[in-house]
Amino acid sequence: MGWTLAITGKGGVGKTTLAALAVRWLSEQGRRPVLAVDADPNTNLDALLGVQVSSAVGSIREEVKQLAQSLGTSTGGMGKQQLLELKIQQSLIETERFDLLAMGRPEGPGCYCYANNVLGAAVRRLAGSYAAVVLDNEAGLENLSRRIVRRVDQLLFMADSSRRGLTTARRLYDLAMEMRIDAGAMGLVVNRAREPARGGSRDNSLDLVPRFFEDSRVTVVGSLPEDAEVGARDAAGESIWTLPGQNPVWTAAASMFARLAPT
Secondary structure, three states, X not given: OOEEEEXXXXXXXXXXXXXXXXXXHHHHOOOOOEEEEEEOXXXXXXXXXXXXXXXXXXXXXXXXXXXXXXXOOOOOHHHHHHHHHHHHHHHOEEOXXXXXXXXXXXXXXXXXXXXXXXXXXXXXXXXXXXXXEEEEEOOOOXXXXXXXXXXXXXXXXXXXXXXXXXXXXHHHHHHHHHOOOOEEEEEEEEEEEOOOOOOOOOOOOHHHHHHHHOOOOEEEEEXXXXXXXXXXXXXXXXXXXXXXXXXXXXXXXXHHHHHHOOO
16 A cells, blocks of 8 residues: 555544645645545545545445345355455546545444444555555544554644644544554644734634644644635635645645655
8 A cells, every 4th residue: 555644633624625635736746546535424525626426335334234144244255345345446436636435424323343344454455556545534533443544654633723623633642542543653734824813812823732742743744824715616616626836725735745745
């Protein structure tokens, strides 16, 4: 498997935008093929990448569970694995710049342990043929805990520069350590960063960041500025590929990825 980047953070903080920017940067750097994995049940990464998901892996997981219950986990294992991999391949959106796999909504009641294990093995095999993998997580670490990918090279926690946003990012880091998430490096990206206030409250400034992560493995790898153009284009349904090269969010993200990705 190539370089693997996973992004997590609380809902609405900009994870999906950062993931789409990462896919664009990797593609433009010639690090193709790129596999984008939308692990958020809300499935928004496709719109930012200019495609539309019609089939998600979540429904395939349900099929695997039913198959396991009807045949037993030890009967016909190779046949089930091959069927699963075929279905995952069919759900893959393929383009010249990237491929996209949407994990879909969480399961219903009952145990999906076997289905998750089989699914994880199939996705890992698929990911092994890509130069880079970008994993857009839901607001938490559930998909990483399931070992959809066994190891990530770079785990990014995303937050805004408010005290609440940074507190949530710190809690996610503590949870990652408790769960023993295997990450080569961990970093923090501050979205919609604001300059330090003059003579007033500093609760919305980057000055808060070090005190939240000074005793952790997390390195502050960069920040993205507030920018109305990104929000306007998203609201208009435009993909990340239409964002001008001189846009400040794009230039900040590109500079950050250039430091993070191996040469």
